[in-house]
Amino acid sequence: MTAPASGTPAASAAATVLAPAPPRTARVAVLGATGYSGQEFVRLALDHPGVTIAALVTREHAGRPAAEFLAGLDPRAATLPAAIAPDALARLLADGAADTVVACLPHGAWRSLAAEHGLEGRAARIVDLSSDHRDGASGYAYGLPELFRADLAGATRIANPGCYPTAAALALAPAAAWLAGPVMVHALSGISGAGRAAELRTAFVERHDGASIYRAGSGHAHVPEMERSLARAGAAVPIGFAPQLVPMNRGILLTANAPLAQAIEPAAAHAAYAARYANEPFVRVLPPGEWPDTRNVRGSNRCDVAVTTLHGGRTLLATAALDNLVKGAAGQALQNLNVLLGLPETTGLPRHGSPW
Amino acid sequence: MTAPASGTPAASAAATVLAPAPPRTARVAVLGATGYSGQEFVRLALDHPGVTIAALVTREHAGRPAAEFLAGLDPRAATLPAAIAPDALARLLADGAADTVVACLPHGAWRSLAAEHGLEGRAARIVDLSSDHRDGASGYAYGLPELFRADLAGATRIANPGCYPTAAALALAPAAAWLAGPVMVHALSGISGAGRAAELRTAFVERHDGASIYRAGSGHAHVPEMERSLARAGAAVPIGFAPQLVPMNRGILLTANAPLAQAIEPAAAHAAYAARYANEPFVRVLPPGEWPDTRNVRGSNRCDVAVTTLHGGRTLLATAALDNLVKGAAGQALQNLNVLLGLPETTGLPRHGSPW
Amino acid sequence: MTAPASGTPAASAAATVLAPAPPRTARVAVLGATGYSGQEFVRLALDHPGVTIAALVTREHAGRPAAEFLAGLDPRAATLPAAIAPDALARLLADGAADTVVACLPHGAWRSLAAEHGLEGRAARIVDLSSDHRDGASGYAYGLPELFRADLAGATRIANPGCYPTAAALALAPAAAWLAGPVMVHALSGISGAGRAAELRTAFVERHDGASIYRAGSGHAHVPEMERSLARAGAAVPIGFAPQLVPMNRGILLTANAPLAQAIEPAAAHAAYAARYANEPFVRVLPPGEWPDTRNVRGSNRCDVAVTTLHGGRTLLATAALDNLVKGAAGQALQNLNVLLGLPETTGLPRHGSPW
């Protein structure tokens, strides 16, 4: 038996902040249920005591039983509704059969669906996994609890952070006050990060047994999101980005470096990181000399972080590993939903990784 | 939330058989906790309501905290004891701090340890994952509940079946009465099936991006175990075996063929299999036209089975997929332990696979 | 330096048969140059002394330089023509700039293109890698030299065998006279065998770290081709087929079993196979006790074969490994082209594998 999750300080703190008690169970409509983050959300939700899957919304499979499009599901062991098309969702929200939207859609799609079917106003709670509302302009709170938990108090709409930006923010935020110049972020992603679509660029043979860089520089869509988080954490510095695809299903492995205004000893950097995340159940600062491995966080909602300084303490080297489908997508969505529901943040979320 | 597992007919049946109620919680000493099946057992046990890990026994790491040798573990989220050497186990069993042994050791090791330290008589329950006691000669019941559940009534010592033999038995047993001659079993295994040892033959570069056959014929150690199960199921026929290693971490994919005494239509074969396993929560007979994929059972205790006949119904083609570390090892050990404890067989065991 | 290929007995034999000498250099138009077998053909042809790439035909990339659609090519090290569309090919053939067609197209495409543009009659030599002309009905010789070399004498049109059928025929032909009943063929294929198209079923995440069976039974398109070869080799028996996809780029690993009319000792079976292929440079019969590994033939035009018998010699177990893009496609096409050109069969074709 695991140690009771609710006993962690951070979780209690989070729960305390959010009284008076909202309803403890969400009837969730999952949009984009066939994508990788959508399927991961359903898988995690099946073991979550505060979530009922009320609808699986997917235009392509509307009318078909869940086991036909959710890989791995044993239909005898889960009572899931058949898929519905987006236009049926408005009715479900209107009559209260669903009260929460979790949108696991490509960028732009939720915004446009919501407008088309008048969905935005009918859902008690919305967690949007796309990048559409991450700029803070449209009333969605940015759902990265470890850094911006206060934003979530009272929120009902949440923009779930991207996988690269989550890793970058957790790796860099504790050092924000020290930074003296541009940050360079190098990051590896597993192939599920590219989404579930029939494309030659993500075909097995094209991705197997090799590694490649893509859209390096400052032009990647995730750069502004990373810069915003870092600025809110205290460092208004530009970010350069070198994203790379490596032949694994899941995982982000990030290494970032930056010049520091003053020399910081490696031990001091480590101590500051350890203190910053001491009460965070989903961030583990590794002991000095250990470095992140995506396997250790595979399937979990944890982000492992390690830090040191080089060159007499004048260069920061910060690193992080997370599972892009869990802490980088579906798990973080559930973590945010836990906050919205007033549940301990760790409810229903794995903290141990399954390395192989 | 998943459908309550205890409601499945098979689980109820199993529970009924085993009254009067034994203690519902096991204090388990895991031997060989650093191997792949040992680590998998710990991972599953951490989410199991009827199991407490009382000891992690590993000579190599004795004295070290669990998080140092169990990959992926977040030490803040699990209260596990530090490792102990085998000689400390006798005392734990003697004073009742541990009452159950789960031996995840190489073949021969449990038998010899038990003799050396006088362990055999001190444990209330033993599940041995090695092949040492699978021949039925030494008082260990063969723990394949779907086929030999009656054997487990009242048992306290269980020989956990091998991964290949579990797949073979589940794929072939329903057809046993039809078989007219030798069975040929072709099976692919992921590399974790070869154990966790520093060997060149299981090195990444030696196993990646290729497939190979090994010890084909009748000489593989698993052949007698397969023949015994098939004989008990009703078919005293010889088995030929072509095991193959493919570049994946987990999974067995088995295809077997055999001549049939009389013509059986594909639909009749499917119907017989479906009927045979209708009440088995951990065996799913796929609809006609679908074939097993190891991804669909990955991380679960499920075995997916599909069957057809060829050549005018005179040749059986039976197939199965399971996760060698779960249904082929640690999960089946927990399933057996559930039986020993009088718990529903499905307690704490995943039925959905996590395909990627 | 390698031993001179032309010295092998088989190659000499082949050269002898085909006098008087045809032209020794082919000006080849490659159709479907962007697919996996098309790219492999170009790669092999660049090192072949008797082949000049006269045209790269691909509708999609017409007008673009070769380095933009042939992965890995260093444009400074190869002088290749820019791509042309199919309709430009007729002219090239008419004016003699190209004299040979190698069609690496999906099934049906060459036949239809040839008809549309009147290509069939204009090419001095045609090698078709699709299954369109493998039934022997349309005047194309079946290009499996090791079994049907005599067919190629004087031929100018060749149907290049499929990858599964090549492996099956080479594994089973020496035993044809012994077979007493249906043959069951189990075979693993790397993902490149499914072709180069944007499809979800061949996406990295869908294929990685797992194995699956597809279209098992007698319905796979390759079954009749296998049965034809086996019948021509002397055994008119039905074949059952269980094809499986495993997570590797290249390779076929085949295991087949069948009942034998009389008992054959393993040593006798091995001796017969060794004798049958003694003079074949591209088939290696492994020593007793060794089994095929796709890595050992990776990138080569070799097929490794191993055989034994079981159950007192009454069951044949025949196995083979080859590289589906080389001996199973582009390499065999070059081998056939060597025959058409009167060159030693081994010209320009790797016999050593590159295992990693």
Add this chain to the structure above:
Amino acid sequence: MTAPASGTPAASAAATVLAPAPPRTARVAVLGATGYSGQEFVRLALDHPGVTIAALVTREHAGRPAAEFLAGLDPRAATLPAAIAPDALARLLADGAADTVVACLPHGAWRSLAAEHGLEGRAARIVDLSSDHRDGASGYAYGLPELFRADLAGATRIANPGCYPTAAALALAPAAAWLAGPVMVHALSGISGAGRAAELRTAFVERHDGASIYRAGSGHAHVPEMERSLARAGAAVPIGFAPQLVPMNRGILLTANAPLAQAIEPAAAHAAYAARYANEPFVRVLPPGEWPDTRNVRGSNRCDVAVTTLHGGRTLLATAALDNLVKGAAGQALQNLNVLLGLPETTGLPRHGSPW
């Protein structure tokens, strides 16, 4: 047919420098013939017109035929000597049966073997793939022709560069004059870079489907070698290093960043790199907007380089991909041997990659 390699300007230049003509054929003793770089050297040497394998030196396999320890080899297609132990090598060198040593041994091993058996003085030519003589102190020339070709004139002993240092030097040297501060090198390596030994850390299951960082900082053994090359190229700046292991057999993918003294436009950076490597057959500067992929150089002796600048031109982002077993080891050894033999540098070395 490929364009004739000897026609490339760089190769001609190299040949010109090294007159008068030394012997054009080397009788090579390969030490460490069973490791990954040793086997790769043999594979490349079999197709090289100026190299004869005179001895395969491996204590472990002494007396055994080559095909038993060289994976993929077809013994019928290559006439290789049986393995000998190191103590038999002195005699071969003494009587002239071998005149060249290529040492593919772990670090320290060649130095110690040479001393023990008095080998150093007997070989006309030595190429050492270990790091033992890379510091320039012991009379071995550092064999990175693209940057330090002049050093090789008249040399007979060559220290072959490391795989990471080769990629770092080629990526950074053209920018050396611009650098204003510490360089951070992030680099991914395939698992063959860790050598061929029975170790748990390179086991398939431990490395598959995940990525990890190791020995990040300044402490990796390769950092001084990288700093030396960069200093010789004109930039005496410290280097930080974050090496990472990703689940592929071969390949280095390197991304490096550094502050620049003055703003350099991306186009100017690209132009400088393109000019620097215009005559280098084994370095390809990718067009702007394209980034390296290890697949494109797989199996070749090529290094693909791409560069840009960020943050108004004040940050360099330089990237490179190479095959660690070819340009990072065995191929570069042959390139160096070509120089020693007065052959065109490109002789016998693939320039096209085989991506899958």
